[in-house]
Amino acid sequence: MNKAFEKVKPAFQAFAANKYVSAVRDGFIACMPIIIFSSIFMMIAYVPNAWGFHWPDAVTNTLLIGYNYSMGLLALFVAGTTAKSLTDSENVNLPKTNQINPIAVIIAAEITFIILSIMPLKTGVDLTYLGSQGLVCAYIVGLIVPMIYNFFIKNNITVKLPPQVPGNIAQSFKDLIPLGASVTIFWLFGVLFKMATGTVLPRWIIQVLSPVFTASDSYIGLCIIAGAMAFFWFLGVQGPSIVSPAVMPIMIANTAANLAQYQAGVHVSHVFAQNAMDYIMNFGGTGSTFIIAYVLIFAAKSAQLKAIGKAAVIPATFSVNEPVLFGVPLIMNPIFFIPFIITPMVNISLFKFFVTTLGMNSIMYYLPWTIPAPIGIIAATGFAPLSFLLVPLLLAVDVVIFWPFFRQYDKQLVAEEQAKAAEVAAQNAAGSIPAGAGVAAVPAGATTESAVAVAESAPSTVTNTGSTAAVTNKTLKGEQYFKDNEVNVLVLCAGGGTSGILANALNKLSKERELKLSATARAYGQDMDLIQDMDMVILAPQMDSMKGNLQKITDKYGVKLVTTTGRQYIALTNDGDMALDFVESNL
Template identity: 65%
Template sequence: MIASFEKKLEKLRPMFQKIASNTYLSAVRDGFIAAMPIILFSSVFLMIAYVPNAWGFYWPTKITNYLLIAYNYSMGLLALFVAGTTAKNLTDSKNLDLPKTNQINPVSVIIAAEISFIILAAIPLKTGSDLTYMGTQGLIAAYIVGLVIPNIYYVCIKNNVTIKLPPQVPQNISQTFKDLIPLACSVTFFWILTIFFKVLTGTNLPHFIINVLSPLFKASDSYIGLSIIAAAMAFFWFCGVQGPSIVQPAVVPVMIANTAANLQLYQKGLQASHVLGMNTMDYVMNFGGTGSTLVLAYLMLSHIARSKQLKAVGKAAFIPGTFSVNEPVLFGTPIIMNPIFFIPFLLTPVVNVCLFKFFVTTLGMNSVMYTMPWTLPAPIGIIISTSFAPLSFVYVGLVLILDCLIYIPFLKAYDNTLYLEEIANEKKLVKEGNESQIISENNASLEETSSAVNLNNSKLKKQTNVLVLCAGGGTSGILAKALNKLAKDKNLPLAATARAYGQDMDLIKDMNLVILAPQMDSMKDNLKKITDKYDVKMVTTTGKQYIDLTQNGEMALKFVEENI
């Protein structure tokens, strides 16, 4: 039965990987990732302005207005920036299909996208412009602009529909004229579209989209909608495909709009009542990572786990897991494709978010109104993002208890299996004598000696730059740090850096080796196109191998040497 279950999931995996690696979905996801600093930056000013309200302190109106200037001209223009970042990321993908001598100019695409979006979203007034839809409410329209314009450029550049100047003209001037026709076509297209919508509907496209999708926005805040979102992320991850990379692009506009609406309600003295905010996904559904695995590493450290394997996983995973980096648990246990954990892995995030909705809808607790970094420990993040709502402390305590109760029976069943296997193996060793153990110890000693020799006689004779890519920059940061520490200790010409996939991908051209984490395996074909373009070596990793590399600097260095 278990084998049949695994086979069925394995058949679905290629389809999920294809969805995750879709060029347009990737552009939307990566465009949003690029804009995350704007969201986090603006949230700092919001917290300074409004968090003191929880303790009865209110800034003078003049001070509050000064603090909100940074928010209004960063988060208030978020959709404008996302139009540019989305267009830029799709342009990078389109350029992979064009000759190196005839590429789309990303800067021109960004300019065209932002001009087009301003035309599309700004509402002219007698005394200026209404910028309502330049912010969170215009995100879906921003994605449309960001996905359409690179295609217009691609058609023009590929078919040489450009103004060509003699070769004697300097390159920078020639490029300006080359960009003129695709830019004009892009802006004209959205100018006509804006007029069309105004005549047909009496409003602009962003407002029209919000009205059409408002039932979907409301449905996503229901028990069923929240459960589907939470379970879908866990299900995709269970199949080995990074769940948030598929689900998040579809719901980000809703989450951001709801977070902004919650703050507005809170400012008016009303309840922040929209359940699905940005940090609802980060802290509530993914309480310690997808599958709400925060408690799992700590349970493995307790007396509940008797097997050496799970205790070792617990030691390696509890610190990263506290900061929502749960790959050590997912790959070390393993949970992915492990039928024993299928039910709790999907059920726990659903229970967490439904309980959160109960606290918000029934008990009147404020929902999330600030956007904090996803790496903040979830219990702390929930409390802060709800502006220290008193009931949030109760909610966090209940979630910790419920998550333990859900995971414990399945953990004990799996641990018992591993423990009995370990006992059987130990008895087998005793029966066969200590010869095997002695040989194993000798081999381990030889491996350590060999490793030391390799470190003293490293193959890295010239400067080597390594980029590690994972989903959120968490485990890749651990691996890069391990490599950098060893390089410093051994005085090796090695420098490693880490990024979330889709973030600062231009770095690749300066690298010698790119290591792709297993959670982003669905992106390996897309990444290969980029690394081949810059003649950079790209290697993938398996789950256990990757976690071992993050824990062992010497092994990581050996891996780099073997693959450089």
């Protein structure tokens, strides 16, 4: 199985790293604060309805202003952020003295999107397609406008002014031709398209894709999406980074449609809403791993699995499941292939059954993915009564699916640990392990668990120098480096979860020891402009497919890029001293 996985993995990594796919994903990530912010207004306006309280119409309408002019213009903003993301990729390949102006590209993308999307009315204009229903059109505009700019800038087809002209004025004239070309091309296209179809492009796209929207809400469609994300992650390629760009417009449109149904007082029926991916398909993280850490703590007999459970339980509760994925490990571990793929499919099927057959309201609000899934399901469905039954059912079903595979793996590890402990104890008794040789002494009468713990911890606390003094000197030398040098570190992962844990570990240690080390964390694609101010970028293993793209950016700014393996990265998040030494040794 591993050989088969290794053969197909490069193709999926290449797709995930494609600059156009990345621009769509990163452009949407940049607009996530808008979605979260707007949802606050909606929850204040409508969640009290679950307890029979209704605001006066005037109050509700006032609250909806915050939603309508943020989420209601989401596609307009996404057109600009997608264009900005692709522009950053194009600029990596252009000379530093002849770059595309990102601000000009954002403006051009938003102008052209408005031209394509606004529908004239007798009394004004219809702004419907500037919101969630215009997302696909926004992506198209956001990808094409930077390509137009790249053509003109790369070939120096611009208005050139004498060198005596101030730079800001010269830049304005330099942007004139690509801006004019972008707007003119889309204006002509919009006029001709409306003459041919009688409607605007985003509305036509929705009509054409309506069968896809419908299919995504079917049992088969939902299972394919859930299974695909888990399958890609199992191969070691961050699943949502491949699947999300394709289905995000559907999820957002369905979430808005669900809210409209709720406002109209009818059944909230669209299953594949936005948080359905975060809380149902990825119940606790991709692979629906919420229950795994708890099972490891309370049921595992293996010392390794118990230790992983203790380290992973808090992150896993908040859907940061990399400690489980890389620590157990689940990904690339054939024993867990079936439950890892099947569990998300079963979860979303149960959710659909509750919504379609039992009449439970589906998800209508968008909440941050880091909210614990059991709480998120209840809150995002507007505290639907049946959601209080669905959550414990999902927990129970997930345990049942994973249990036989977990028990088999646990037995396998227990046998390996017993053999290893016996070997260490025998060598120690025979005196064959000299002091300071890289393996700590095992006390007489040590249990299997303690022996394994000592044996496994030794390599991380004792170096190959052959003396404890050398370790102390190395640590002092590393700390002195950060007392003398100001170092800025950026940690990048998929969603900002595990990267935040690692950055916090470094910052905590830096503050305690008065070091000049500062670390920050981001989701890949978020605030990438920070890279130019960093000394080092640490890339989490789940984003390994982005290594090539990121290397171009770090090379451009002369920043050190360091990649990590799965267990290494999780170990760094749990050990500040190890993380500090890792940074120092790689600079």
